[in-house]
Amino acid sequence: MEIEILKKEKTPQNVIDHSIAVHNKALKIAKNFPNADLDLIKKGALLHDIGRSKTPGISHAVEGRKIACRYGYDENVLNIIERHIGAGITKKEAKNLGLFEKSYVPRTLEEKIVAHADNLISGTEEVDVDFVIEKWKSRMDNPEDNIKRLIKLDEELIQSFEDG
Numbered sequence: 001m002e003i004e005i006l007k008k009e010k011t012p013q014n015v016i017d018h019s020i021a022v023h024n025k026a027l028k029i030a031k032n033f034p035n036a037d038l039d040l041i042k043k044g045a046l047l048h049d050i051g052r053s054k055t056p057g058i059s060h061a062v063e064g065r066k067i068a069c070r071y072g073y074d075e076n077v078l079n080i081i082e083r084h085i086g087a088g089i090t091k092k093e094a095k096n097l098g099l100f101e102k103s104y105v106p107r108t109l110e111e112k113i114v115a116h117a118d119n120l121i122s123g124t125e126e127v128d129v130d131f132v133i134e135k136w137k138s139r140m141d142n143p144e145d146n147i148k149r150l151i152k153l154d155e156e157l158i159q160s161f162e163d164g
Helices: 002-008 011-028 039-046 060-070 075-082 091-097 109-119 129-139 144-162
Strands: none
Touching: 002 011, 002 039, 011 109, 011 129, 039 075, 039 109, 060 075, 075 109, 075 144, 109 144
16 A cells, blocks of 8 residues: 555655665564564555655655655654654754754654664665765764764664674
């Protein structure tokens, strides 16, 4: 159903392909968390970039929330969509980016899984955290706080299972 919604909203095919790759990566990460809501992760991962059907910019997360709301998705899915950018955006960062001033940092396990799966997919290819860090350094002014949140997410969702 989510793929049909992406197509109905005229989401570019490369974004749909990316969303499928994020969905697959999110489900891989979720295997380490027996309490994770897989249905919620599936919906959130497939729809996380639906806002790119309207804008390529950072506000695609806010636009995506509005679109998914029109389709009747619940608050849990809407929050995944709105909070998936990078390792989250703080209230202060949101203000500086011209977004509504509030925290867009992922809070729930499912929000964190989808956000980090998105970080670890470039286009449709899996990448590692070092790749993401280098990308952020080249694209952001002062990415240090974002990188700290990224590393914390990676430690929480990936590293603790690889080390064990």
